[in-house]
Amino acid sequence: MSKFNNQLSDSQATEVVPIKPKNFDLDEYKAYTEEQDKKCATFWKAASGVVVYRRMRVAECFSYGCRDMKLSLENQLGALKKSMLFKADVPNFLEPWYGIGTIASAYGDDYIWEPGNAPAIKPKFQSIDEVLEYQPVEIAKTNIGRHTLEMIDYFMEKTAGKVPVSLTDTQSPLNMAGHLLPLSQFFMDMMMEPDKVVKLLDILADLSIEFNKEQVKRIGNALAYPGHGFASSTQWRGLGMSDDNILMISPDQYLEYAAPSVEKICAYLGGPVFHSCGDWAEWTDAVLSLKGLLMADGAFSPETDPGAITNLEAFHKFAHTGKVLNARIVGNLATVEQQVKRLWVPGMKLVVVTYCSTPEEQEKAYDMIHEICV
Secondary structure, rough: OOOOOOOOOOEEEEEOOOOHHHHHHHHHHHHHHHHHHHHHHOOOOOOOOEEEEEOEEOHHHHHHHHHHHHHHHHHHHHHEEEEEEEEOOOOOOOOOOOOOHHHHHOOOOEHHHHHHHOEOOOOOOOOOOHHHHOOOOOOHHHHHHHHHHHHHHHHHHHHHOOOOEOOOEEHHHHHHOOOOOHHHHHHHHHHOOHHHHHHHHHHHHHHHHHHHHHHHHHHHHEEEOOOOOOOEEEEOOEEEOOOOOHHOOOOOHHHHHHHHHHHHHHHHHHOOEEEEOOHHHHHHHHHHHOOOOOOOEEEOOOOOOOEEEEEEOHHHHOOOOOEEEEEEEEEEEOHHHHHHHHHHOOOOEEEEOOOOOHHHHHHHHHHHHHHHHH
């Protein structure tokens, strides 16, 4: 099995030919998604089963290209067109992504743009008391918030609501805290000032909810659930939540301090959908304990993530829970076969996310996955 290639700008990306909105056949893609969504609806209602998603992630859209909404849309429309060539059960969707500092903008922070790179955020506070004393503003009134909403409006105008669109990347309050405070200080506060930490995470949750509701209002019936980074469908529910800093605290600390704010943010969209980069196998019990959990995501091959999950068998705990496991597997057919055989047990609800390079390879992977997961 190949190792992670650190020479790639994005191991999960696919090269596409950009398409201008006026040249994209909206009705063709709408008909395609409607057929795919029938399979998605059946899967979502079932007690167990498998669907295959060939993700079309465009590297530029998650780096310097996210600054240009027109370029981002053209790249993503090219990805949607290309995705139709690959045998799959779940359609691709548009992501008005702009970076992970959305909540920090409410605290007067803004992006640092280095040429050729994604936007970055530097924490502006040195203590949790400083953060709690600061009066945050509505995200929709910040530079970052306004740009995100303008991007959504542009996407919706150019696609006439005929293409699924997700919210921008939703970070958990635990992740958001690292955009405001140095993490070393924040984790010290978790031990020394736990009440203040819980208070901060709750405030961040309220800011997130307010901004998410504004996005949902603009996207309407085209909303793809759970959104950014996950296989998604208008027929599904839940809000995708990046919670990578879970790996820096114990499962018990996560449930005590961080989980309530995640549950609060996701409740009105159906429940939490969890993501963490890296190997979170030892946190599976904590994640499965999230109230209303609908789905969880992980990297299940070395080519997907340099710290990919190695104990795949730990995820057999998802069987017979009704909770979906979104398994990203970058690699060739042999890798996909090996990892799916290790992951699958009867009673699971499994989404296998593939990155096959050709439609022919994808068809073989698709058929093989459905043969394994019976």
